[in-house]
Amino acid sequence: MAVSHKTLKSYYKRGFAKQVQHANRCYYCGCEATDTDYCPPLVHAELVLEFSENADFISVPACYECYALLHNERVLTLVERVEKLKTKLALKYAKALKVYHMWHEAELHEMSPEFQQSISAGMSLGSEAAQRLAFLPFVLSSDDANEIMPPPREKFTVDDREFTTFDEALNYCFDVLNIQKSKFYDLLVKECAGDFDKALSQYHHRFGTPRVLDVAKEKIKVFAKQHKQNSDFVARATERLMQQDTKLDIDAALAKLYRDYVAR
Template sequence: MQIKLLKKYYKQGAAKQVENARFCYYCGCEATERDYCPPLQHAELVIQFSESADFICVPACYECFALLHNERVLYLDERVKKLKAKLANKYSKALKVYNMWHESELEDMSPEFSHSITAGMALGHEASQRIEFRPFSLETDDAGSIKPMPRQSFAVAQNTFSSFNEAMTFCCEQYDVNKSKFYDLLVKEYAGDFDRALSQYLHRYSKPQTVDLAKNKIKQFAKQHKQNSDFVARATEQFMKKDTKLDIDGALAKLYQDYIAR
């Protein structure tokens, strides 16, 4: 099917508020392209197999357009999530610099190192703003409207923060975590899940502080499931040695699933 004919299946989405008219729907940069959801090159098969899809075209900057161009993502909300993940991956080094360093630390550095860190912080700050950008409301050529996704929030131990940086600061101050180690754990292994990353960090790097908590959990588990507590302790220790991503809760869950619930 020709591209011209395929385009007829798509609604044309535009910013509902005039102040957003020239911005990228995904990240807030200047829009220079139109992004099709699903991509035009996949539309014919989507139509042929009667798949459900949003079939909408939205304003996008060149980088977002290029990152999403061949992604077979059929819904606009999922396309936003995919783009944010791609930006986070592309600018991971700059984001780490931005989240690791503070301007007050620059004056103690050599000029060369200070220049490098300053450039990384600037790029990381820009990338962070694009990732946290909340898509605006759209109106379509068929008189419909699409409300924006809820603003992203970050939960840490029953506390909610509006930005990644605020949540990181809370963890560093409240739990005295090593910022670099915790950041790597959070981003590389737990995809931004602060509670899971914090639990694993405390297990890996603060064992003396968590040993009593682990013992109590083992005793409670043994009592609840009528198991020998020494057996439970040995089994969870072996699980965590084999899989360093497991914390005590994960090891107990695995023990229950693999041996007790069968």
Template sequence: MNKKLSGYYQHAYASEVQHFNQCFYCGCEATERDHCPPLHMLQSIIDLGEDAEFISIPACYECFALLHNERLMSVDVRFDKAKKKIAQKYAKPLRVYNMWHESELSDMSDEFAHSIKAGMKLGKEAAERIAFQGFSYVTEQATVTIREKRAEFDVEGTIFYDFKDALNYCIEVVKVDKSAFYTIVVEDCNGDFNRALSQYRHRHNKITTASDGNTLIKSFAKQHKQNSDFVTRTVKHFKNKDPSLSTEAALQQLYQNYIKK
């Protein structure tokens, strides 16, 4: 049955010799053919009359397995999905690779340095697979030219072509906390550095404001010989009634209403 259904697909092959036997999705050695859409879903797709490209393309075993149950109808969409799945699967080594540098290993214990080095190696391989841009290919009916889609990372107008370089710029020049910022840019903002910086600053400013507010409350309580819990609760009460009030204004209101009298 599968052999009969496989006749629906055009077989795609790399146009240039350097890409022979290479996975279209990540650049590793191709050992399988990924069917777009998956062969085991073909009968229902035919029955439903769904549009699809019906192409089989060289893939490594891992990308083939990652895409096996993905009901995606075009090679481009499957390509993007493969990248996301690789990034998810290797999230931890990617973090190690992006966050650590070889120069830092000498300050670690041998065991920890060995662990970090292994993570960096695996993370670098994953990063290279994610950065791979595919290749032009031919089918029985057409030649498909893949134009290089070089990744760009805009950091407030400065363009980088490598995620790690952009991250290091944010750490060294913008002075973000690398651990907190990495989580935001990867998990919350999907590599959008400008959105991540905006979100990071918003969170950081809120923390700073809260910290400054606590300092003001403690100073006020000490100056006027008040219980700090009482001051905190009263300030919170005033700010709940009027969210536009600053901590300083709420303290002034507390003074006028309860202490000055």
């Protein structure tokens, strides 16, 4: 015989904000709380109890959207539910988040009115979603007078530098490392699960080599024109010289080609 929700609720302690500024706020994203999220969800509580699974058995304030995204998820601890919620929010608002991270207000005046309106709306929605993703759950008090500390704030590492927010780390990649925005963002979010160093490695592997080759082609073209040589010959010759001596870059290979063959 199924246990009633009223009976199951008796196993949960009630979590509420310790500090007044967090009263009536969603534990997961900071929006206005309208519902109560049960950890584990009530629909799974009976089996969790029956099999003595490790679970927090606490209820927390939640906004309507976070409640809707989580209430059927069989995720049994608050830390895991925070991670799950962030993942689901990021997926739901993926397009708006990309617009928010790709564009700046200063660029809007260059667009047509229709495009400006579309981008502006996306930036606004993306900004709100980014704030919710960056929200750090607050300290909870409970019916038994114990405090439940939130998970530690996530840190983002880029080239051995630590950043406290995703936006700071991303802007460092864009502004300091001169990464092409759209290509890198898609790698970071879609393939590397927010791991900046992994995304940078993938980015350089996929997009770094063609840029180097383009520079080499331009130098070969200039060299061939300057010294009245066939560009195909210069390309083949420099490639062979660099294969023979792996320490040579394109400039050194061209210098050797000139010294050993052209200038003789």
